[in-house]
Amino acid sequence: MSNNNTHNYIDFFQHNRTEEQTETLYSQRIKDAKEVHNKFSSSFQERPCPICGGEKFDQQEDFINLYSVVKCRTCNSEYVNPVPGAEALDYYYNHCISNDQFEELSQSRKGSSSIILSERLLEVLNLIDSLLLNKNTINIVEIGCSSGSFLNDLHIYLKDNDLDKRVHLSGVDIDESAISNPVTDGVDLYASSAQDFAKNFPNNFDLILNFELIEHLHDPFEFMISMKNILAKDGIFHFSTPNGKGFDNIGLGYNDFRPLAHGIFPPMHLQAFTTENIVHFAIRCGFDVVKIDTPGNFDVDIVKRFISRSKNSQSNFNHISLFDDDQLAIIQSWLKDLNSSSHLVITLTQS
Ligand SMILES: [Zn+2]
Structure with missing residues (x-):
């Protein structure tokens, strides 16, 4: 939270992806969603x-008139x-073009001074500091690490601060092509499902990380139980996911054009977590909740830019045009303070 009265308006397109990339990715994702439904709906x-x-x-509005x-x-x-x-999911992640487009976008962000990467890195470094107070060496794993971009950034920081001997980094991804083209040599990378990986590393990791993964899984409960099994005693499980009750997820529904995927966006996002249901979910899976935060930066810019394309022409969110950028910057800071941004980050320990 800012400790002075100045708030800077944050422009989504300057920090995440360009307008053209956004249009291309969105329309490809819709095409891919239709293709997967066409090919596989009989086996859903x-x-x-x-x-x-x-x-x-209770039944809700279908997604693109196809997915229930x-x-x-x-x-x-x-x-x-x-x-x-x-x-269907294997086909989607290995054969649909939108996933390659997204991977290219993520790669292009690597090494840039992206606000997303730097905030994420800062959060993780704080957790590492807290763990190193009690242990001489720690093991960290990122589940769904792709080709290891984030772990690479983390490794560089740890090396520069003489911490690389105390912190061992591993990454797991189900996508073999991503793992076979690693961006770093300071990290052990495994091509595996999370569940298979978990069988080989019981109670092994002091810090488990994943970023925007759990909403993609058709059985997130089973995944959480695997994570509980690989978490070391006194370890920390830290992850992020869209907040389905966040400002831009409410302002723009799952059938509206969006620059970032809504919490419901099949076959990619299969369930919407919120600051409410994630607490119940964590407890059901055997974890205690240490912290929930919604440190997102883009909600007001996303709604401001795209509300005119909303299918709900009477939307209350149309009033966003009454605010100037300085005011919107303040509103974005309020959304963070109220845990009402659409980017949800949660930290858990074993109960
Ligand atoms: Zn339920």
């Missing part, structure tokens, strides 16, 4: 609520149901 599977395990739900979205009557979570199965 009914599931209980992935957050609480509840069986009762429901809301759990027990915990109020929105999720895709029936959900694409393993074969």
